[in-house]
Amino acid sequence: MGERSITVRVPGTSANLGAGFDTLGLACNIYNELDLTLREEPGLEFLVEGEGAGRIPEDARNIVWRSIRLLLERAKRGEEFRGARIHMKNHVPLSRGLGSSAAAIVAGLKAANVIIGNKYNRRELLQMATEIEGHPDNVAPAIFGGFTVSTTKGHHVESFSFLPKLRLRFVVAVPDFYLPTKKAREVLPETVPMADAIFNIGRASMLVAALMKGSEHFLKRSFDDALHQPYRAALIPGMFDVFRAARAAGALGTVLSGAGPCLIAFTLERAGKEEAIGAAMREAFHRHGVEAEIKHLALDTRGAHIVNHAEHA
Numbered sequence: 423m424g425e426r427s428i429t430v431r432v433p434g435t436s437a438n439l440g441a442g443f444d445t446l447g448l449a450c451n452i453y454n455e456l457d458l459t460l461r462e463e464p465g466l467e468f469l470v471e472g473e474g475a476g477r478i479p480e481d482a483r484n485i486v487w488r489s490i491r492l493l494l495e496r497a498k499r500g501e502e503f504r505g506a507r508i509h510m511k512n513h514v515p516l517s518r519g520l521g522s523s524a525a526a527i528v529a530g531l532k533a534a535n536v537i538i539g540n541k542y543n544r545r546e547l548l549q550m551a552t553e554i555e556g557h558p559d560n561v562a563p564a565i566f567g568g569f570t571v572s573t574t575k576g577h578h579v580e581s582f583s584f585l586p587k588l589r590l591r592f593v594v595a596v597p598d599f600y601l602p603t604k605k606a607r608e609v610l611p612e613t614v615p616m617a618d619a620i621f622n623i624g625r626a627s628m629l630v631a632a633l634m635k636g637s638e639h640f641l642k643r644s645f646d647d648a649l650h651q652p653y654r655a656a657l658i659p660g661m662f663d664v665f666r667a668a669r670a671a672g673a674l675g676t677v678l679s680g681a682g683p684c685l686i687a688f689t690l691e692r693a694g695k696e697e698a699i700g701a702a703m704r705e706a707f708h709r710h711g712v713e714a715e716i717k718h719l720a721l722d723t724r725g726a727h728i729v730n731h732a733e734h735a
């Protein structure tokens with residue numbers, strides 16, 4: 423069999439979008455690229471460039487490799503490909519709430535799947551990716567692109583991907599510290615009051631309706647959350663002040679991106695307020711002793727895809 427190679431590109435993602443904890447997500451135009459060679463001979467070779475270089479494990483614990491193994495074993499092709507060269511060029515910041523782990527998992531699954539002849543469709547990849555990640559809200563947009571709504575029943579996952587009727591821009595403040603998702607999930611309560619659940623159901627539903635209808639008026643009223651942000655605020659100095667500063671500079675709304683510490687402000691492309699919102703967010707974080715890099719992002723509508731040679735050049 424020898425060896426087989428493929429290059430895939432996967433977008434970073436922002437999960438929750440405020441009220442849609444573990445349910446809503448979006449893909450944005452920041453990417454990780456995986457150049458994968460699967461080999462018959464055992465042994466792993468890693469090259470990690472960009473975000474996470476020097477921090478990402480370069481051995482069998484690597485989540486890209488674990489995802490590849492899961493897919494190969496499910497497909498009963500594990501014996502055929504026992505080794506690999508994994509070369510990653512990462513632009514998605516690590517452990518900041520922009521879905522770096524989801525991008526890594528989806529990259530491994532997608533690349534291995536292409537190499538074995540596309541045995542699995544995207545819904546089946548979603549299933550495996552969710553099993554590895556533990557929640558579907560990042561892996562779904564990483565696979566499908568656009569905005570996604572996901573539901574789970576036991577191990578079964580359903581995700582609906584759609585494009586909004588508004589041309590949005592995302593201003594993301596990326597603080598200079600890591601916050602592993604595991605740690606940010608540990609501060610959440612096991613049960614929540616019924617009133618908080620109702621608060622979130624209304625807003626999550628309104629957010630989706632406003633995006634699909636193209637209603638700026640209702641979108642602005644959809645960004646609050648009672649299920650995770652209030653508990654996580656203690657881990658992100660100045661979080662609510664940054665929200666207020668972004669609003670004052672003209673953002674439609676601002677939420678915690680995933681489990682944080684990134685904060686993501688929503689604005690309309692035609693409003694032309696991205697620079698002002700970014701500056702306000704950076705200054706508000708600075709007042710709390712946090713230095714943040716500002717990224718100006720847009721929606722990715724494609725999701726994970728193979729990179730052809732023309733794109734690669």
Ligand SMILES: Nc1ncnc2c1ncn2[C@@H]1O[C@H](COP(=O)(O)OP(=O)(O)O)[C@@H](O)[C@H]1O
Pocket residue numbers: 454474478479484485486510512515516517518519520521522523524526601602603604680681
């Ligand atoms: N490109 C990558 N290759 C391998 N592992 C990765 C990669 N990106 C992220 N990871 C793994 O995922 C972890 C970060 O996941 P997590 O804490 O959920 O943060 P995020 O919000 O960025 O997904 C890293 O510590 C690393 O182990």
Ligand SMILES: N[C@@H](CCOP(=O)(O)O)C(=O)O
Pocket residue numbers: 435437438443444445518519520521522523557559560603606607650679680681682
């Ligand atoms: N719903 C999850 C999303 C985690 O996203 P990440 O990008 O921070 O990994 C959560 O809020 O825990």
